[in-house]
Amino acid sequence: MIWVDTIVQGILLGGLYALFAAGLSLVFGIMRLVNLAHGDLIVMGAYLILVLVTLLGLSPFIAVLIAMPIMFALGWGLQKFLLNRTLGDDILPPLLVTFGLSIVLQNALLEGFTADSQRLPTDALTTASVQVGTISLGVMPLLTFASAILVIIGLNQLFYRTSLGRAFRATSDDPVTASLMGIKPANIFAVATGIAMIIVTIAALYLGLRSNFDPNIGPARLIYAFEAVIIGGLGSLWGTLVGGIIIGVAQTVGAAINPEWQILAGHIAFLVVLLIRPRGLFPRAHD
Amino acid sequence: MALLHTDGLTAHYGDFQALFGVDITLDQSEVVAIIGANGAGKTTLMRSISGVLRNAPGMVRFDGANIGGQPADEIMAQGVAMVPEGRKLFPSLSVEENLLIGTYGRKTGGHWNLKTVYDLFPILRERRNNPGTALSGGQQQMVAIGRALMSNPRVLLCDEISLGLAPVVIKDIYKAVPAIKAAGASLIVVEQDIGQAMAVADRVYCMMEGRVTLSGTPDTLSREAIHNAYFGAAA
Numbered sequence: 001m002i003w004v005d006t007i008v009q010g011i012l013l014g015g016l017y018a019l020f021a022a023g024l025s026l027v028f029g030i031m032r033l034v035n036l037a038h039g040d041l042i043v044m045g046a047y048l049i050l051v052l053v054t055l056l057g058l059s060p061f062i063a064v065l066i067a068m069p070i071m072f073a074l075g076w077g078l079q080k081f082l083l084n085r086t087l088g089d090d091i092l093p094p095l096l097v098t099f100g101l102s103i104v105l106q107n108a109l110l111e112g113f114t115a116d117s118q119r120l121p122t123d124a125l126t127t128a129s130v131q132v133g134t135i136s137l138g139v140m141p142l143l144t145f146a147s148a149i150l151v152i153i154g155l156n157q158l159f160y161r162t163s164l165g166r167a168f169r170a171t172s173d174d175p176v177t178a179s180l181m182g183i184k185p186a187n188i189f190a191v192a193t194g195i196a197m198i199i200v201t202i203a204a205l206y207l208g209l210r211s212n213f214d215p216n217i218g219p220a221r222l223i224y225a226f227e228a229v230i231i232g233g234l235g236s237l238w239g240t241l242v243g244g245i246i247i248g249v250a251q252t253v254g255a256a257i258n259p260e261w262q263i264l265a266g267h268i269a270f271l272v273v274l275l276i277r278p279r280g281l282f283p284r285a286h287d
Numbered sequence: 288m289a290l291l292h293t294d295g296l297t298a299h300y301g302d303f304q305a306l307f308g309v310d311i312t313l314d315q316s317e318v319v320a321i322i323g324a325n326g327a328g329k330t331t332l333m334r335s336i337s338g339v340l341r342n343a344p345g346m347v348r349f350d351g352a353n354i355g356g357q358p359a360d361e362i363m364a365q366g367v368a369m370v371p372e373g374r375k376l377f378p379s380l381s382v383e384e385n386l387l388i389g390t391y392g393r394k395t396g397g398h399w400n401l402k403t404v405y406d407l408f409p410i411l412r413e414r415r416n417n418p419g420t421a422l423s424g425g426q427q428q429m430v431a432i433g434r435a436l437m438s439n440p441r442v443l444l445c446d447e448i449s450l451g452l453a454p455v456v457i458k459d460i461y462k463a464v465p466a467i468k469a470a471g472a473s474l475i476v477v478e479q480d481i482g483q484a485m486a487v488a489d490r491v492y493c494m495m496e497g498r499v500t501l502s503g504t505p506d507t508l509s510r511e512a513i514h515n516a517y518f519g520a521a522a
């Protein structure tokens with residue numbers, strides 16, 4: 001029974017990784033941009049929520065609603081005025097710029113908040129659990145997983161049921177022809193990054209509620225996110241959730257065997273999937 | 288006053304100059320054909336007018352206003368739509384979504400909508416849920432034309448719409464031209480098939496090596512003059 005419990009906990013942990021990864025997947029899917037600052041933006045989001053909670057005395061679940069539009073605006077501006085200038089045939093400029101942005105963010109957070117670990121204030125909800133048979137499930141992991149599902153459903157609805165979603169997909173396919181349809185690719189990219197930052201904020205909420213964070217943990221979140229995206233298949237949102245679950249299950253199973261193996265087991269699972277399916281589990285047909 | 292005209296239009300790809308002072312005019316409710324051999328500059332002319340290839344301001348005027356130098360999305364928003372060479376359908380969109388993308392960010396209104404486009408090309412109604420790129424070449428061309436029409440353009444630029452298609456399919460596609468014209472659009476049609484161009488156009492321009500070498504109405508242009516303009520006088 002302990003293995004069932006381990007796997008269920010791993011699946012729920014996968015929800016957190018899927019949240020880390022969904023924004024990365026969205027941005028890569030639309031503009032083929034690998035944002036190396038993604039993990040640091042999640043950490044920045046957690047600090048923003050912490051500031052709002054501290055200054056306004058709000059619950060983190062209310063503060064996140066205020067943080068979302070702020071992060072959207074930040075993402076929109078970041079893409080419009082910085083990252084759009086790096087896009088082109090050469091993949092190196094966006095990598096270099098986002099790598100630089102990652103360092104800038106880490107140092108700015110270090111300057112502003114010191115290296116001390118922080119955590120969003122928890123209440124009874126964050127430590128509550130429900131009993132399902134013989135397995136005890138934390139309410140917070142369940143909420144995280146449900147949020148990941150809702151985010152992916154929401155993104156799929158946006159992509160496949162709205163004119164903005166059509167514009168996202170058309171611009172992703174062919175930005176030059178999209179501009180002949182009256183679409184401004186630069187604006188589409190800015191909106192996409194803004195939406196990715198809303199997801200980043202949701203991920204930041206659960207990161208801050210479930211664990212300690214400090215200015216230097218961004219790159220590790222990026223690695224988990226990146227692995228989830230690659231396992232799922234670049235640009236596939238449901239694939240990203242599956243990728244997150246695979247890493248989560250591998251980590252909890254690894255930890256059950258030996259606590260030192262937790263992180264390593266996730267990376268090994270990533271490598272095994274890459275060996276078997278180099279393009280991920282659900283690659284897009286026309287990439 | 289011409290609806291659209293180019294005034295000494297030049298175009299470059301890096302150091303290579305592709306157009307040398309091209310002057311063409313398109314009047315209201317007119318169909319103008321641009322003919323010429325491969326490399327004559329026809330597609331470059333279309334790309335320059337549509338804004339895909341940016342040029343200096345003042346070289347292209349539409350409805351009295353300068354559109355030269357503007358980006359493609361702004362030119363399209365003003366009423367100049369293009370059917371690009373090679374169809375360029377969006378592979379991740381279905382047929383219907385490819386059509387609907389032509390209306391992005393615009394208020395609905397005008398003659399062309401999903402119903403009228405499907406009436407023009409009934410086969411697309413049957414295939415509306417298929418991926419656009421899963422269709423035959425001729426059907427893809429119909430989607431590309433329909434997609435451009437969905438924006439209710441005043442000028443439709445058609446770049447090599449017969450390229451790679453069987454004669455019977457080309458005939459079907461060109462049958463749509465009168466209906467498009469009747470709905471109020473003027474057309475510039477780039478065509479390598481001289482006979483097809485002569486049949487559909489009110490006026491014809493022939494291009495060679497980035498220059499207009501001949502222009503006139505189909506009934507005033509002799510076979511020999513077209514041959515000379517198309518291949519060069521020495522040919």
